[in-house]
Amino acid sequence: MNVLHFVNAFFSDGSHWHGYDGIPARLAEHIRYSLLALGLAAVVGLPVGLLTGHYGRGGNALALIATAGRALPSFGLLVLMFILLGFGMVPVMVPLVVLAVPPILVTTYEAMRSVDPSPVDAARGMGMGESRVLFQVELPVALPLILSGLRSAAIQIISTATIAAYVSLGGLGRYIVDGLYQLDYEKVVGGATLVAVLALVTLGVFWAAGRFAVSPGVRRGG
Amino acid sequence: MNRFFDIPSDLQHSWLGLVGLHLREALLPVLAGLVAALPIAQLCVRFRWLYAPVLGVTTVLYAIPSLAFFVVLIDYTGQTELTVMIPLAVYSLVVLVPAIVDGVRSVPQETLAAATAMGLGPVRRYLQVQLPIAVPAIIAGLRVATVSSISLVSVGMLIGNQGALGNLLQDANSYHRPELAVNSVVTTAALAILADAALVGVRILLTPWMPRAARRGGPGPAEERPEPSVPALEGALEDGPQALEDAR
Numbered sequence: 143m144n145v146l147h148f149v150n151a152f153f154s155d156g157s158h159w160h161g162y163d164g165i166p167a168r169l170a171e172h173i174r175y176s177l178l179a180l181g182l183a184a185v186v187g188l189p190v191g192l193l194t195g196h197y198g199r200g201g202n203a204l205a206l207i208a209t210a211g212r213a214l215p216s217f218g219l220l221v222l223m224f225i226l227l228g229f230g231m232v233p234v235m236v237p238l239v240v241l242a243v244p245p246i247l248v249t250t251y252e253a254m255r256s257v258d259p260s261p262v263d264a265a266r267g268m269g270m271g272e273s274r275v276l277f278q279v280e281l282p283v284a285l286p287l288i289l290s291g292l293r294s295a296a297i298q299i300i301s302t303a304t305i306a307a308y309v310s311l312g313g314l315g316r317y318i319v320d321g322l323y324q325l326d327y328e329k330v331v332g333g334a335t336l337v338a339v340l341a342l343v344t345l346g347v348f349w350a351a352g353r354f355a356v357s358p359g360v361r362r363g364g
Numbered sequence: 365m366n367r368f369f370d371i372p373s374d375l376q377h378s379w380l381g382l383v384g385l386h387l388r389e390a391l392l393p394v395l396a397g398l399v400a401a402l403p404i405a406q407l408c409v410r411f412r413w414l415y416a417p418v419l420g421v422t423t424v425l426y427a428i429p430s431l432a433f434f435v436v437l438i439d440y441t442g443q444t445e446l447t448v449m450i451p452l453a454v455y456s457l458v459v460l461v462p463a464i465v466d467g468v469r470s471v472p473q474e475t476l477a478a479a480t481a482m483g484l485g486p487v488r489r490y491l492q493v494q495l496p497i498a499v500p501a502i503i504a505g506l507r508v509a510t511v512s513s514i515s516l517v518s519v520g521m522l523i524g525n526q527g528a529l530g531n532l533l534q535d536a537n538s539y540h541r542p543e544l545a546v547n548s549v550v551t552t553a554a555l556a557i558l559a560d561a562a563l564v565g566v567r568i569l570l571t572p573w574m575p576r577a578a579r580r581g582g583p584g585p586a587e588e589r590p591e592p593s594v595p596a597l598e599g600a601l602e603d604g605p606q607a608l609e610d611a612r
Contacts, residue, residue: 210557213515213560221537221548222548297427301430304429327435330436331432337432338424342423342427
């Protein structure tokens with residue numbers, strides 16, 4: 143009840159809806175950081191995952207890289223990069239990308255490996271080249287799993303992007319960090335609620351993307 | 365570099381002390397998460413309709429940023445280790461429940477039937493058949509939970525220096541000693557990798573029946589694919605030649 147009371151107080155305060163520290167501005171910043179990080183991670187993770195999965199090589203190396211990426215502490219990396227590089231976007235992007243690459247990489251690889259080999263053989267038998275097999279057969283079949291990897295990466299990015307506020311950047315973490323130092327409980331709870339809602343909306347977006355992009359033949363319950 | 369292990373006295377711990385503290389703050393929650401996840405997962409396996417809502421709730425919990433979770437808990441448990449450990453236990457739970465459910469569900473039906481035919485009751489069947497077969501999936505979940513738990517403890521620094529090795533980050537900032545931040549990151553990563561390797565070792569010990577060159581990828585629905593050998597063929601013979609083609 144306590145927490146709900148604070149949520150209500152935060153969102154009904156009109157001053158929280160305007161200006162550079164208003165909810166729309168912070169939300170936009172948060173989404174910008176998250177999209178940038180997810181985009182960078184996808185640019186790194188997807189092609190590598192697709193190719194290694196397609197050729198079935200380098201699974202162990204991928205697992206090692208993924209373990210190393212998971213092992214690096216996001217928060218420590220953020221502070222270290224901040225100390226070394228100073229204020230800016232790069233110190234925030236490094237930990238977020240390091241956080242997001244392992245799930246994308248591993249899931250994409252697993253998704254490509256788990257594609258039923260018989261349609262792939264059939265496609266080869268029909269004379270498809272490697273790139274057409276990859277993009278017209280394997281990728282559509284593997285898409286649901288690949289999307290689930292991107293989804294878990296996106297959720298982790300959204301929840302972790304809050305730490306950007308610790309190194310003086312914006313985003314929804316601003317409310318949480320400011321609230322912590324100003325002993326303003328309402329702000330913390332409000333910020334956390336916004337992040338959780340953003341994560342839920344992201345889940346919805348990925349669900350819709352799955353409905354839209356996954357071919358009906360592949361979309362059997364499982 | 366000779367000041368690398370020279371920990372400022374305000375942390376009241378040696379480097380090894382911080383490592384011990386870090387491991388305690390990271391691993392106890394994973395253990396608690398595992399203890400809580402086993403019965404929850406079993407309920408989800410038994411009552412299928414329960415799984416979707418449980419997944420929904422755990423996804424929402426996972427979306428709450430650790431820092432916000434810590435700060436909200438300060439009101440209840442103060443600036444203590446417990447405040448760091450409760451969210452970590454919840455995150456572990458969230459990772460472990462689907463892993464265990466997938467693992468237990470991947471046990472083939474005929475294996476369960478054989479166990480029942482041998483006279484095993486539900487409890488012994490669970491402990492001696494389902495759990496051992498689910499070990500690879502459970503360990504895969506434990507690896508993710510453990511590694512992320514070790515990484516997240518550092519954030520505890522923000523709530524009254526409860527972050528063990530993460531506390532070095534604060535000191536690196538205030539004393540202008542970047543090597544302390546390097547120490548924190550490298551030591552935390554090393555702990556995570558060692559814990560991960562230890563879990564792989566446990567997996568190999570617990571599953572002598574698995575092929576040695578087992579895949580080492582992360583967890584995922586793709587990891588546990590039941591072999592479609594015998595039942596598929598049986599069905600195929602009944603369904604005619606077309607299904608036999610499918611079974612191949």
